[in-house]
Every structure is written in structure tokens, then in C-alpha cells.
Amino acid sequence: MNTKIIASLVLLMAVFQLSAQDEVIKLYEGKAPGSEDWNWEEAQRYSELFQTEVVYNVADPSLLVFKPENPNGTAIIIAPGGGFQTLSINREGIEVAKELASKGVTAFVLKYRLVHSKTDKPAQELMENLKDRAAFDKNTVQIKNLAGQDMQAALKYVRDNASKLGVNxxxxxxxxxxxxATVALESVLRSNSAATLPNFAASLYGGPSDDLMAQDIPKEIPLFIAAASDDQLKLAPKSIALYTKWLTANNPVELHIYAKGGHGFGMKTQDLPVDSWYKRYEDWLKQYKYID
Incomplete structure (x- = not known):
């Protein structure tokens, strides 16, 4: 098949997937605080390197809303991964939202602020940046803070508009x-208001910084954790450390470490036990009465 035709089909599929959302909510009026001078435009493309659709150059944070046919009052905000330079918008965002909506959850995919990509190949830029991990971690401190603020703004929006959204x-x-996962944990460990503190949380193959891990857990917040032992970024121990932190604080926590699955498995099908992680997550949600 002609490569131009294939590219067009991929684009049409992306548009179709995004059209399944019910609405898009802008998180801030005007420019987002802390990035007022950002003037680049958000973009989306298929990444051959990651083999999935990615969003990049997010300067205007937003929520993609997915409403269930029979809402049960639970709301979950989803933060896709992508190294703070991209968002794996389908595999770790839209597909997760659709699954949750099928269970009665009002789901939101958060497009949080990212490192500015100077080319139309953000995944390649990310991999180049990761070659010097110490420099990468130093250069992304500000972005992590801004992304954490975006998650807190999202939580506040959902609670402020709970009646309209049909959310408890x-x-x-x-x-x-x-x-x-770091963005999600920022809201748990750095929130200074009940309005921006989630009632429950989940971390999938996350790698929170030592600084974030040093923060106190503010209240009894149930946490679900999943990762793979063969994670290419060697982040499985971070999930174990997160589990230990919650357990030591006598907070409810559940950990699943799969032998295989790699990093970034999300909703990808690999014909491995890890493919069913979201079923275990749904079992966990049932345990706490967040879904039926």
C-alpha cells in the first residue's frame, strides 16, 4: 500500500479515536501560570520509535472527558507517560479512559505541560536527552512541578464541577x-488542599524522584502499583520502594510485579500475563467500592 495512503489512514484513525471523547476542558483561563511565555503549538503524530500515537508541545493543559452511559459517581484522572516530552495519548490515555467508562467511571485524560520539542520527532529528542540521565533529571524539575500543578488543577476542576459532571x-x-505516575503522585504527596488531593491513586511503572519519595503521605490514600521486572528503564525497584513507603506508613497498598512486560506496556497486547493488569486494577477498584 502507498505510504501516503497509510499515513492518511493513521491520521484518520487518530481523529476518530479523539472524536470519541465527550468534550475537551481547558484547565486555565488564559496562559497557564508559570509558562506564560510559551508560544509553541500542541501537536500529535504517530511515533515509529514508540509505535503509538504521541502528543507533544503541550503548553495549554486540558482534560479529555469520557462519560459513561451509566455513571456510578467515581471519577478518575489519567496521566499518560512519555518522559515529560511526549504523551502516549492512546495506549496510556484514551484506551484506559474508554475501559474505565465502560465500568461506569467518568474518566479524564490529562494533557499536562511538557518539555518543548524543537523538531517533529519528539520521541527521538527524548531518547537523546536520556543519554545523560543526570542532566535530564535536572532539566525536568520545572516541568515536573508544572505538570504536578496541572494535575492539581484537574482535581480541583472535577470537584468544583462535581454536580454537573455527575461525580461524587x-x-x-x-x-x-x-x-x-510522577504527575499523579505529585498530587498525592505535594497537595496543600483537600480540593487537590485524590481519594485514591495508582502508579504504573513509575520512577518518582528521591525528593518526591521523601514527602509524607498526607492521609490514608489507597494505592495500586504495577510494573514489570524486565522494565528497560530499570524502574521496577522504584515501584517496590513506593510499596514499602505506603506499607511502612500503614496505608492500604497493593503491588503487582510481572516477570515480563517491559516499560510502557499500558493497554498494549503482548500475549503475556501483564496484559490483564487493568483487570487486577478493576478488582482493586471494586474492593474499595469505586466500581461495581
């Missing part, structure tokens, strides 16, 4: 993948 203010959770 006491049943608002977060789930994050990879870099998105």
Missing part, C-alpha cells in the same frame, strides 16, 4: 503511567 467529590482518583 469523595470518589475522585488518579492513575499515572511512567512519567505520568
Amino acid at each position: 467529590k469523595q470518589k475522585v482518583g488518579v492513575i499515572g503511567f511512567s512519567a505520568g
Whole structure:
């Protein structure tokens, strides 16, 4: 098949997937605080390197809303991963939202602020940046803070508009993948208001910084954790450390470490036990009465 035709089909599929959302909510009026001078435009493309659709150059944070046919009052905000330079918008965002909506959850995919990509190949830029991990971690401190603020703004929006959204203010959770796990945990460990603190959380193959891990857990917040032992970024121990932190604080926590699955498995099908992680997550949600 002609490569131009294939590219057009991929674009049409992306548009179709995004059209399944119910609405898009802009998180801030005017420019987002802390990035007022950002003037680049958000973009989306298929990444051959990551083999999935990615969003990049997010300067105007927003929520993609997915409403269930029979809402049960639970809301979950999803933070896709992508190294703070991209968002794996389908595999760790839209597909997760659709699954949750099928269970009665009002789901939100968060497009949080990212490192500015100077080319139309953000995944390649990310991999180049990761070659010097110490420099990468130093250069992304500001972005992590801004992305954490975006998650808190999202939580506040959902609670402020709970009646309109058909959401119970006491049943608002977060789930994050990879870099998105850090974004989710920022709301748990750095929130200074009940309005921006989730009621429950989940971390998928995350790698929170030592600084974030040093923060106290503010209250009894149930946490679900999943990762793979063969994670290419060697982040499985971070999930174990996160589990230990919650356990030591006598907080409810559940950990699943799969033998295989790699990093970034999300909703990808690999014909491995890890493919069913979201079923275990749904079992966990049932345990706490967040889904039926």
C-alpha cells in the first residue's frame, strides 16, 4: 500500500479515536501560570520509535472527558507517560479512559505541560536527552512541578464541577503511567488542599524522584502499583520502594510485579500475563467500592 495512503489512514484513525471523547476542558483561563511565555503549538503524530500515537508541545493543559452511559459517581484522572516530552495519548490515555467508562467511571485524560520539542520527532529528542540521565533529571524539575500543578488543577476542576459532571467529590482518583505516575503522585504527596488531593491513586511503572519519595503521605490514600521486572528503564525497584513507603506508613497498598512486560506496556497486547493488569486494577477498584 502507498505510504501516503497509510499515513492518511493513521491520521484518520487518530481523529476518530479523539472524536470519541465527550468534550475537551481547558484547565486555565488564559496562559497557564508559570509558562506564560510559551508560544509553541500542541501537536500529535504517530511515533515509529514508540509505535503509538504521541502528543507533544503541550503548553495549554486540558482534560479529555469520557462519560459513561451509566455513571456510578467515581471519577478518575489519567496521566499518560512519555518522559515529560511526549504523551502516549492512546495506549496510556484514551484506551484506559474508554475501559474505565465502560465500568461506569467518568474518566479524564490529562494533557499536562511538557518539555518543548524543537523538531517533529519528539520521541527521538527524548531518547537523546536520556543519554545523560543526570542532566535530564535536572532539566525536568520545572516541568515536573508544572505538570504536578496541572494535575492539581484537574482535581480541583472535577470537584468544583462535581454536580454537573455527575461525580461524587469523595470518589475522585488518579492513575499515572511512567512519567505520568510522577504527575499523579505529585498530587498525592505535594497537595496543600483537600480540593487537590485524590481519594485514591495508582502508579504504573513509575520512577518518582528521591525528593518526591521523601514527602509524607498526607492521609490514608489507597494505592495500586504495577510494573514489570524486565522494565528497560530499570524502574521496577522504584515501584517496590513506593510499596514499602505506603506499607511502612500503614496505608492500604497493593503491588503487582510481572516477570515480563517491559516499560510502557499500558493497554498494549503482548500475549503475556501483564496484559490483564487493568483487570487486577478493576478488582482493586471494586474492593474499595469505586466500581461495581
